[in-house]
Amino acid sequence: IRGTKMDIQFVGGAMIKYSVDGEVDTDEIASLVKKETGRDVSVALSKTFGTDANQVTLSFAGNEAVTLDEQQAIAQSLSDAYADRTFNVVESSSVDPTMGAKFFQKCLVCLLITFVILLVYIALRFKKIGGLSAGVTALIALFHDVVMIYFMYVIFRMPIDSNFIAVVLMILGYSLNDTIVIYDRVREERKALGRKTDPGMVFNLSATKSLKRTIITSVTTLSAILIVYIVALVYNISSVQAFALPMI
Numbered sequence: 001i002r003g004t005k006m007d008i009q010f011v012g013g014a015m016i017k018y019s020v021d022g023e024v025d026t027d028e029i030a031s032l033v034k035k036e037t038g039r040d041v042s043v044a045l046s047k048t049f050g051t052d053a054n055q056v057t058l059s060f061a062g063n064e065a066v067t068l069d070e071q072q073a074i075a076q077s078l079s080d081a082y083a084d085r086t087f088n089v090v091e092s093s094s095v096d097p098t099m100g101a102k103f104f105q106k107c108l109v110c111l112l113i114t115f116v117i118l119l120v121y122i123a124l125r126f127k128k129i130g131g132l133s134a135g136v137t138a139l140i141a142l143f144h145d146v147v148m149i150y151f152m153y154v155i156f157r158m159p160i161d162s163n164f165i166a167v168v169l170m171i172l173g174y175s176l177n178d179t180i181v182i183y184d185r186v187r188e189e190r191k192a193l194g195r196k197t198d199p200g201m202v203f204n205l206s207a208t209k210s211l212k213r214t215i216i217t218s219v220t221t222l223s224a225i226l227i228v229y230i231v232a233l234v235y236n237i238s239s240v241q242a243f244a245l246p247m248i
Contacts, residue, residue, distance in 0.1 A: 004153075004160060005158070005159045007159035008059055008060070008061055009095060009161045009162055010103065010104040010160065010161070011061060011101075012061070013059060013060050013061040014066040015091070015092070015093050016057070016058045016089065016091070016092045017055060017056070017057050017092070018055070018056040018058075018087045018090060019053050019054075019087075019088045019090050020056055020082070020086065021053050021085060021086060022054070023054070024045065024054065024085065026043040026044070026045050026056075028081065029056065029058075030043045032074075033058060033074055033077070036070075036073050036077045037060075037066075037070050039060055040061070041060055042060075042061075043057070043059075044056070044238050046237050046238045054236075055090065056087070058074070071089070075089070114169075114172065115139055115142070118135070118138070118139065118142070119138075119139055120135070122134055122135035122183070126187065128190075129183065134183060138176065138179045138183075141175060142175050145172070145175045149164070149167055149246045152245065152246040156245065161242075163242045164242075164246075166243060167243055171246075171247070178217070181210055181213065182206060182207060185206040185207075185209055186206040188206075189205050221247075225248055226248060229244035
């Protein structure tokens with residue numbers, strides 16, 4: 001319904017970052033830049049930590065770089081609109097769509113390799129409680145968590161970028177750790193109760209005994225990442241918000 005918003009890291013485009021003292025309006029800047037260049041632009045505002053300066057990021061999707069003349073025209077428009085502000089160029093870069101697509105493909109390949117290695121590892125370590133089937137069900141749980149993260153980005157209109165890959169890898173680590181802890185408990189309980197014991201009862205008992213540990217770990221992690229998100233929200237650090245919100 002809403003579609004996936006891809007960052008220029010993956011789809012290509014150009015980006016200009018400015019440092020400016022004082023507050024500015026992102027909608028007004030977007031309107032000025034579009035009027036000057038005739039191109040759609042995405043404007044992000046973030047706080048430079050420890051200072052009163054803000055960082056304004058202009059992102060242009062597509063395969064056209066921002067020429068020097070366009071950069072000068074944009075700078076002049078911003079200076080005219082905000083006569084009491086000084087816009088300093090921090091960074092100007094462009095990403096080729098082909099390079100962005102290759103980067104995205106490499107990220108997906110990395111995730112695929114991770115899944116395969118995890119499947120082999122779990123199948124070997126827990127061969128007494130299912131082996132390959134234990135590995136497959138663990139991967140289903142991991143895939144579910146990745147899908148949840150993806151839809152968080154879609155719902156909150158956050159662009160899919162390198163932050164997304166970082167969040168996915170972090171979530172995979174937590175999810176897999178929890179799965180292995182429960183699998184260990186299942187293996188111990190099955191050994192204590194005997195192989196003829198109903199598997200459903202063994203798993204329920206194991207999950208119940210692991211529940212307190214799972215809740216404590218989750219609450220501790222949530223508290224830490226919530227503080228990170230609040231600080232990022234206060235200082236308007238968009239990159240940290242994009243990491244912390246899906247983690248929450």
